[in-house]
Amino acid sequence: MLRVLTLATLFPSTAQPTLGGFVERQTIGLAARDDVELQVVSPVGLPPWPLSLHPHYRARGRLPLREIRKDLIIHRPRFLSLPARGAAMAPRAMARALLPLLREIRKDFPFDIIDAEFFWPDGPTAMHLAAALAIPFSIKARGADIHYWPTRAGIGGQILAAGKAADGLLAVSEALKADMMRLGMPGTIAVHYTGVDPDLFKPIDRAEAKAALGVQGPLIVTAGALIPRKGQSLALSALAEIPDATLLFVGDGPDRRLLEERAKRSGVDRRVRFLGNRPHETLPGLFGAADIMLLPSRSEGLANVWVESLACGTPIVIPDIGGAREVVDRPEAGRLTPADPAAMAIAVREILADPPAQEAVRRSAERFSWERNSEALFEHLSGLAHQRSSPETLSVQTFE
Structure with missing residues (x-):
């Protein structure tokens, strides 16, 4: 049995129902396997009070801390998010907020690996958490997290460090894999194509x-x-x-x-x-x-x-x-x-x-399927999880 903790800052909710739908679909496919147990942690960034009262954040602040959505257990812990200039601080702030929750989750759900769904800020956050918990982690690159975020002040170095520290890396295309390698990431990057539901997306009159x-x-x-x-x-x-x-x-x-x-x-x-x-x-x-x-x-x-x-x-x-x-x-x-x-x-x-x-x-779209997507993701994560043991450590010095 493979136990996966999926870390995704972009994930649908009642506040933002169309945000990261492709991540949700991928996660549902993996969780549906008989040999997988999975929980999702989707952190909610909120600015300090009274900015948190602004209508832009109000709906997010009302989200439940834990819910079951489409048969997935989803945790939505809050972390302090500083608008604009505070972007580079997000991974450490998120990791500090998430570590107590992840330790609590592990008491009943001893997950084997952290699967981060974007390189920013999920990737560096997963790096800090995995080091504190002494477990492997993987990061998936999707596009803007490689093409846009590394150009921002104080962020590119964190992305590269996470890429080098990760036990495994995924890219949504061969071209993105090449871009990651040009940034200095290792060449052991697996290409993980998206899927499509052929029963939903099909020709009509x-x-x-x-x-x-x-x-x-x-x-x-x-x-x-x-x-x-x-x-x-x-x-x-x-x-x-x-x-x-x-x-x-x-x-x-x-x-x-x-x-x-x-x-x-x-x-x-x-x-x-x-x-x-x-x-x-x-x-x-x-x-x-x-x-x-x-x-x-x-x-x-x-x-x-x-x-x-x-x-x-x-x-x-x-x-x-x-x-x-x-x-x-x-x-x-x-x-x-x-x-x-x-x-x-x-x-x-x-x-x-x-x-x-x-x-x-x-x-031309037939080679893209969620079945292939789920199988490839399972093989990737299970291989990483079994590469090394997972003794837990209580140290949090890696990101404080």
């Missing part, structure tokens, strides 16, 4: 789905948080060169107002809809209705929405970043373009002029 949305003509969907790194402003610029097409934004974030204003200035606002965050189970209807999924991100590891769109029979147009070439490996899957509106518009128009069959597109 595109014409009927468009009609249900009240859309006529070509339909383009872009899905992701509305933040600069996702490059949605480029999608708006490309739309100006794709006559009669409608663009749906699925997701929300701080850039929404700027994007709405830009759509008005460029005269395409009547062909743009901002749908906000949507439950994961509604995405197949949106992807399936679209002729193309366009996501002009500046960086990605291997985006789940790429694979989910393909499983729905909808080709994708994306920049040649991260694991893009590992997903768009045939013409039916879509196009890789420069992060340039004109180039993206040309790619979109090419696909619209000669659309691939939905089933042909779907076949």
Whole structure:
């Protein structure tokens, strides 16, 4: 029996139901195995009082300290989070807050390994906790935790230290593995592809789905948080060169107002809809209705929405970043373009002029499955857990 403690700062809750859904799905798959017992620790960062009373934090502060969600035991301990300049202090603050809880959990659930789901701040936090408890730990890299966070002051060194100290490392694509090695991490990194639910994400009648949305003509969907790194402003610029097409934004974030204003200035606002965050189970209807999924991100590891769109029979147009070439490996899957509106518009128009069959597109996603994801994760973690014994030590000097 493998006993896993999953550490994930990004994990769905009633306060943020769409946050880290792919982590939840991966965790559910691993926990469903007969040879695995698993609990989740999803720390909740709150600023000092009275900032903690701000509406932005209020819902998080009301989350239960322990709950059962989708058959998973989830602990949500609080830790002190300092906005902006305090980011570099997060792992130590989190580790100090979590260590007493983890020692208490181990009395009834003697977990064998800590599985950190992101490199920041989960990775360095797991490093401190694993050292204090004398157990192995693994870290999974997903994209921004390697491409963005290491550029922040006081953070890059912590990420590299955690990568070198980890008993095992995972990357969502071969390209991200190469990026990790360029940072100085060891080459013993396993590539762990995402999965997709083929019963949920599958082709549908595109014409009927468009009609249900009240859309006529070509339909383009872009899905992701509305933040600069996702490059949605480029999608708006490309739309100006794709006559009669409608663009749906699925997701929300701080850039929404700027994007709405830009759509008005460029005269395409009547062909743009901002749908906000949507439950994961509604995405197949949106992807399936679209002729193309366009996501002009500046960086990605291997985006789940790429694979989910393909499983729905909808080709994708994306920049040649991260694991893009590992997903768009045939013409039916879509196009890789420069992060340039004109180039993206040309790619979109090419696909619209000669659309691939939905089933042909779907076949490009068949190698991504949650069954393979769960099996690979189990083999990775069980191998690490059995490499060394786990005598507990009460020392906390590693991060104080």
